[in-house]
Amino acid sequence: MVAPVVLSIDAMSGDHGHTVTVDAALLALSEIPELKLILVGDEAILAASLAAHKHVDVSRISIRHASEIVEMHESPSKALRNKKDSSMRVAINLVKEGEAQAAVSAGNTGALMATARFVLKMLPGIERPAIVSAIPSINGHVHMLDLGANAECDAQQLLQFAVMGSAIVNAVHGIERPTVALLNIGEEEIKGNEVIKAAAGMLATSGLNYIGFVEGDGIFLKDVDVVVCDGFVGNIALKTGEGVAKMMKQFMQEEFTRNIFTKAAAAMAMPALKALGKRMDPRHYNGASFAGLNGIVIKSHGSADALAFSNAIHVAVREVKQDVPKRIAALLAATLGSEPALEPLK
Amino acid sequence: MVAPVVLSIDAMSGDHGHTVTVDAALLALSEIPELKLILVGDEAILAASLAAHKHVDVSRISIRHASEIVEMHESPSKALRNKKDSSMRVAINLVKEGEAQAAVSAGNTGALMATARFVLKMLPGIERPAIVSAIPSINGHVHMLDLGANAECDAQQLLQFAVMGSAIVNAVHGIERPTVALLNIGEEEIKGNEVIKAAAGMLATSGLNYIGFVEGDGIFLKDVDVVVCDGFVGNIALKTGEGVAKMMKQFMQEEFTRNIFTKAAAAMAMPALKALGKRMDPRHYNGASFAGLNGIVIKSHGSADALAFSNAIHVAVREVKQDVPKRIAALLAATLGSEPALEPLK
CATH class of the missing domain: 3.40.718.10 (Isopropylmalate Dehydrogenase)
Structure with missing residues (x-):
């Protein structure tokens, strides 16, 4: 049996929010049997959105409430400081806490990068x-x-x-x-x-x-x-x-x-x-990796439709299956010698 | 009557040398009645190349001998120092001496830029x-x-x-x-x-x-x-x-x-x-200007064919007719105030 892959989805992110991310999530679930998804965002909105679909397999998709949304043009430092219960932050926290193996977001690139760095930290040896x-x-x-x-x-x-x-x-x-x-x-x-x-x-x-x-x-x-x-x-x-x-x-x-x-x-x-x-x-080609983090975060284009966002989910699944951060750390140690690998995690 | 426009053509330049530049010159002459061209390069080769064409109007096209050719991958500083009788250098000298109003070359960009700067100097106020x-x-x-x-x-x-x-x-x-x-x-x-x-x-x-x-x-x-x-x-x-x-x-x-x-x-x-x-x-779109020089030099792509090289000649003609260096100097003085314009020519 194939091991399950669990992803957290910043379901309120992007130009279209849940209207795209929920469809994309269901599309990806239909394509990837081992996939499980945690939709992060406003519980009432997401539950209603899921309820509008037939045949939703609740054993493979769940909702985690988050009360705030990082706006597309919000300052990254303000988002990081003031929105600790944003769908973006909670989705990345789930990766940190081991509940999800990767997070996917179509949110504000700067805020996503700042939050991912703050929560997950960098791999040793990567600046x-x-x-x-x-x-x-x-x-x-x-x-x-x-x-x-x-x-x-x-x-x-x-x-x-x-x-x-x-x-x-x-x-x-x-x-x-x-x-x-x-x-x-x-x-x-x-x-x-x-x-x-x-x-x-x-x-x-x-x-x-x-x-x-x-x-x-x-x-x-x-x-x-x-x-x-x-x-x-x-x-x-x-x-x-x-x-x-x-x-x-x-x-x-x-x-x-x-x-x-x-x-x-x-x-x-x-x-x-x-x-x-x-x-x-x-x-x-939608779905860019934030490489060098001690965890997997995939950024979808903000204007992505369901097909595009589901492609970003596929990218995340591939990176989870191959444990990309571990491979980066190993290749870094092999390339630059052991010194950077000895640097403690910040 | 329209005033004549006289250009010097680095006829040995580019990947194809005179096999392209002579055809391009004749094409441009047929399109621009007021154009006169000085082909610069090996006199024997250029004369033979012109002789292969019928109906060449010798009152509008002439040859100026130059014994050397700057190679496409030659170091700019070496070309500048060692090839004082190159077709490139002589073509630019003709602009400096007022015999031509602009030069057109498909040669080595670095060498052309270095030679043009050395011979023509910069406009006052342009670094x-x-x-x-x-x-x-x-x-x-x-x-x-x-x-x-x-x-x-x-x-x-x-x-x-x-x-x-x-x-x-x-x-x-x-x-x-x-x-x-x-x-x-x-x-x-x-x-x-x-x-x-x-x-x-x-x-x-x-x-x-x-x-x-x-x-x-x-x-x-x-x-x-x-x-x-x-x-x-x-x-x-x-x-x-x-x-x-x-x-x-x-x-x-x-x-x-x-x-x-x-x-x-x-x-x-x-x-x-x-x-x-x-x-x-x-x-x-072939024909890039070297803006900021005290004179007009147009660079053709090295791989240009006759149509493309003739387009670079058209670009040169337009810049001559509008006296582009003078207009740049005037707009610079108007934009930055008179101070840079007072800087002596180097």
């Missing part, structure tokens, strides 16, 4: 968490980090990101020695800044499968498993990619609705266009 | 040149800078970039007060770094039409004329966008060649797909 996600590439997908947790990073942090990315890809995709590249610019005059040069030197002797620099286009076009960069550059690259994909989609819609002939062509081309849409569908 | 180019956006296009000349920038430089971008868009597109945005990240926890916050403060009181921050997707989706960032982030964003566009093109090709039905659909959809391709065609 800062990083946001990591799979994104589509010509070879299937690539994992990229940091996508926005750290606006400025030193070389040591970039090395830690490389370790975390390698451990996740190894754990979740079974690739023994994932290839790792540093995101850099290719202008002849100024090949990168001092931080990136130092990180390249450290990666070359780290024992990781470091393959060198990639430029922005290489994220999507090169055969690489993990792309490492600071959170400012990573967030810009991620959103730039989203922007170009949306622009091209818009251009295609304009061109295919231009006249009766292009509309007829679009009807015929629909299967191919739908297949293209599916390959690029950001919902299938 | 460093920036690479600026139009890129496609949902509203037509947007100008972005810096695309790779400066890996690290301070707030004052970002302000200067905003001035340069505004002056170029004003001059070339006739927009009276172009909107300017700073590229930033949207994570709630860390909205930008100290440099960007300081630049935002300076822009808000600069008198430029500053509209605030845009995120990576906003480059392509928001209604903005000028997007300002440092050269590291700008280069990553530019190439990330190129990578996503190439990936989507590849995915479309795969989906439309999957079976006989999708192939038939592709044939029907060809007019719409071609129109899409044309809107995204990077050749129509």
Whole structure:
């Protein structure tokens, strides 16, 4: 028998709150037999929402009351200080207390990160968490980090990101020695800044499968498993990619609705266009890990629909099954030597 | 009668040298009646290349011999020091000496930048040149800078970039007060770094039409004329966008060649797909300005074909007609006060 996986769901989070998270939870339960979920939030609202569905298996889904909600644009420090009974905080507390093995939230990224760090602490030897996600590439997908947790990073942090990315890809995709590249610019005059040069030197002797620099286009076009960069550059690259994909989609819609002939062509081309849409569908990539924490927290996009949020639940399940934090700690010790592993938990 | 525009062409530059630049030169001459071109490079090679074409109007195209070529991966400092008779150097010298009003090259970016700075010097009040180019956006296009000349920038430089971008868009597109945005990240926890916050403060009181921050997707989706960032982030964003566009093109090709039905659909959809391709065609955006120099130098992509290189020639002609360096200097004086304008030319 497969061991159960228990997740806490910040059910009040995101732009749509329980109207999305409850549907997503039920969808994920139908897809993953070993899954059990604890919905965290306003008990009356969540009970009513569940009651609206038929055939809810109450042995696999329960509600934990939380009286507050962290707003999407609330200051992280205020949320952390003042909302100790928020659905976000309680969901993460459940991980800390061992009732859940991971938490999933579509809430305010900054507040979620601050709360997760405060409650779960960092793995020994990791200075800062990083946001990591799979994104589509010509070879299937690539994992990229940091996508926005750290606006400025030193070389040591970039090395830690490389370790975390390698451990996740190894754990979740079974690739023994994932290839790792540093995101850099290719202008002849100024090949990168001092931080990136130092990180390249450290990666070359780290024992990781470091393959060198990639430029922005290489994220999507090169055969690489993990792309490492600071959170400012990573967030810009991620959103730039989203922007170009949306622009091209818009251009295609304009061109295919231009006249009766292009509309007829679009009807015929629909299967191919739908297949293209599916390959690029950001919902299938929803669910970013907060890597480096002493616990698993998965961040869904705030605007996620039920399909997208359920994908974030799948990401959490995969990380739980492979005990990703433990694997990160082990790879970190193997890569950097035993010293950081001896550092006490803060 | 329209005043002639005289350009020097680094005819040996780029991945394809004279095999592309000569065709591009003749194409541009056929499109722009007032254009005159000086092809700079190996006289024998260029004369033979021109002789292979019929009906070359020798009153509008001439050859200036240069005995050396700067290689695509040559060190900028070595090129500057050792190749004083390179086609690149001679083409820029012609601008300095007033024989040409602008130079166009597909050569090594670093060497071109170093040579242009050394020969032409900076405009008073500008610390460093920036690479600026139009890129496609949902509203037509947007100008972005810096695309790779400066890996690290301070707030004052970002302000200067905003001035340069505004002056170029004003001059070339006739927009009276172009909107300017700073590229930033949207994570709630860390909205930008100290440099960007300081630049935002300076822009808000600069008198430029500053509209605030845009995120990576906003480059392509928001209604903005000028997007300002440092050269590291700008280069990553530019190439990330190129990578996503190439990936989507590849995915479309795969989906439309999957079976006989999708192939038939592709044939029907060809007019719409071609129109899409044309809107995204990077050749129509080829030609980046080195803004901030006391003269006009346009950089073509190294891999440009004749159509793309001719587009870079068009960019140069537009900048010459509007005397872009003079407009940048004037807007800089108006924005920053007269102090920098009093700084002597270096």
